[in-house]
Amino acid sequence: MIRIDKLNVHYGSAHVVRDVSLDIATGESFALVGESGSGKSTVLKALAGQIRDWSGTVDLGDVRLSPGKHPRELIRRVQMVFQDPYGSLHPRRTVDDHLDEPLQIHGLGDRDQRILSMLDAVGLARKFRFRLPHQLSGGQRQRVAIARALMLEPDILLLDEPTSALDVSVQAEILNLLKGLRAERGLTFLLVTHDLPVVSFLCDRLAVLKAGQIQEIAGVEQLRHRNLGSAYGRELVAAAEGVAAEQA
Amino acid sequence: MTLSVLSRDWLLDENPETRLQAKLGQSYRMTRALMRNPLAVLGLVIILALLVVAAFAPWLAPYSPIEGSLSNRLLPPSAEHWMGTDELGRDILSRVIHGSRITLYIVLLVAVLSAPIGLVLGAVAGYFGGWVDRALMGVTDVFLSMPRLILALAFVAALGPGIGNAVIAITITAWPVYARIARAETLTIRNSDFIAAVRMLGGSHWRIVARHILPLCLSSTIIRVTLDMAGIILTAAGLGFIGLGAQPPAPEWGAMISRGRTFILDQWWVATMPGFAIVVVSLGFCLFGDGLRDVLDPRQRSK
Numbered sequence: 001m002i003r004i005d006k007l008n009v010h011y012g013s014a015h016v017v018r019d020v021s022l023d024i025a026t027g028e029s030f031a032l033v034g035e036s037g038s039g040k041s042t043v044l045k046a047l048a049g050q051i052r053d054w055s056g057t058v059d060l061g062d063v064r065l066s067p068g069k070h071p072r073e074l075i076r077r078v079q080m081v082f083q084d085p086y087g088s089l090h091p092r093r094t095v096d097d098h099l100d101e102p103l104q105i106h107g108l109g110d111r112d113q114r115i116l117s118m119l120d121a122v123g124l125a126r127k128f129r130f131r132l133p134h135q136l137s138g139g140q141r142q143r144v145a146i147a148r149a150l151m152l153e154p155d156i157l158l159l160d161e162p163t164s165a166l167d168v169s170v171q172a173e174i175l176n177l178l179k180g181l182r183a184e185r186g187l188t189f190l191l192v193t194h195d196l197p198v199v200s201f202l203c204d205r206l207a208v209l210k211a212g213q214i215q216e217i218a219g220v221e222q223l224r225h226r227n228l229g230s231a232y233g234r235e236l237v238a239a240a241e242g243v244a245a246e247q248a
Numbered sequence: 249m250t251l252s253v254l255s256r257d258w259l260l261d262e263n264p265e266t267r268l269q270a271k272l273g274q275s276y277r278m279t280r281a282l283m284r285n286p287l288a289v290l291g292l293v294i295i296l297a298l299l300v301v302a303a304f305a306p307w308l309a310p311y312s313p314i315e316g317s318l319s320n321r322l323l324p325p326s327a328e329h330w331m332g333t334d335e336l337g338r339d340i341l342s343r344v345i346h347g348s349r350i351t352l353y354i355v356l357l358v359a360v361l362s363a364p365i366g367l368v369l370g371a372v373a374g375y376f377g378g379w380v381d382r383a384l385m386g387v388t389d390v391f392l393s394m395p396r397l398i399l400a401l402a403f404v405a406a407l408g409p410g411i412g413n414a415v416i417a418i419t420i421t422a423w424p425v426y427a428r429i430a431r432a433e434t435l436t437i438r439n440s441d442f443i444a445a446v447r448m449l450g451g452s453h454w455r456i457v458a459r460h461i462l463p464l465c466l467s468s469t470i471i472r473v474t475l476d477m478a479g480i481i482l483t484a485a486g487l488g489f490i491g492l493g494a495q496p497p498a499p500e501w502g503a504m505i506s507r508g509r510t511f512i513l514d515q516w517w518v519a520t521m522p523g524f525a526i527v528v529v530s531l532g533f534c535l536f537g538d539g540l541r542d543v544l545d546p547r548q549r550s551k
Binding site: 048049050072075079080082083084087088089090091092093094096101102105106127128130131132135145148151152 | 262263264265266267269270274440441442444445446447448449450451455460463464
């Protein structure tokens, strides 16, 4: 479903993504992990059409991406959930406005019914429909953002650290929601995160990135058994466990 | 049903059932917040009074604003002439009342013309950036760098005196400020995730500017326009004062002060009364603008 071959991204003179190649199957949930600055979000942005200066081949389904262009047929198939639900919702528009927007842009009918069933699907009570973002909690906002991304019924969902801005208790709810939606709708996930427990909960495979290069691609079983192949991968796992031990 | 529809609880319902209820509820909450600020209410009362006076000027004014009798010239304030009479024996109160129409006409026309121009140019410049931004802001800076009254003066001198030309002149000098504000506001939101999200959904640039960026610039522009109203009144009065605005015998407040200047030492009321009207109306717009800022600014409202 997602095939990336030798993706390179330059920010000015900085070479932030180097020869990244990935092959993600339909219905798979794939994670890009690495510390900040490893280029993992940049890969996602290139796929989302948010940066222009990249080279390489990217195929999403049977559509080939080219830099600086985001073909319209892709919009219905690839959507994104942003990291910060406080920044990804327009402060003056209600939940209803947010969910209605994609339907308006693409001229889809039956809008009331679609919005109501989407609210149900993401577990947001219908009474929230006409609230403004500041009247919602962080978890509720992220549900709205997920609902908005799903309004066009895409096949691929790009997730940019979808839980890192949320409280721990809410994180679990959102992760469960994402897992359920993926099973229900047969979505393909590409998740960017530095949170390894999230990867083991939500993903099938992962790629470890360091300084823009893939260190290894591993199955989630390897991560669970702390059996990653690359030295850097093991380092990441050890660091994550160190943090967990400190918190406990 | 009709009763429950317009009740307070219906308006303040946290879980509105329709878009209309949500919108009405929001407006109701804003109105309530505004009403809690006594100074803003005072400003609003002054503005409403100006509107009423302007609307009913012919019925409110005790005498004609144009015709006077020379036997009554330069009478001090009295029970008959509350604000006295001028050098042609015209009742100053009647002239001030009729003058409110001219003031309101100028202020509203300038606001309606300059705010949308500035808003759209600023938002477009800020959103697209690059050469669009440089070109639009270059023009804006040229207009901004010239003193307001002088530029207005030059335009009136070129176009000829009169209220219509005064409005055009003031509009030309007023819009750059709104463009600057809208651009600054746009720059802070153009890279935010909610704009990126609309782009991902396939929203066109036009849609993003019109429906997502402009509404966020609108409140700061409304605030600024309201606060600028005082300045616009003063500029109009200034043009009137130097004889380039409304022409006699039109009862324009600035022109009236100018006529009264000759008698300012012995007949103080001729210049003071219209000056007083200018001060009160300017103050009203300032107070109301301040109150609006407290209500409309989203950063303040969320608290």
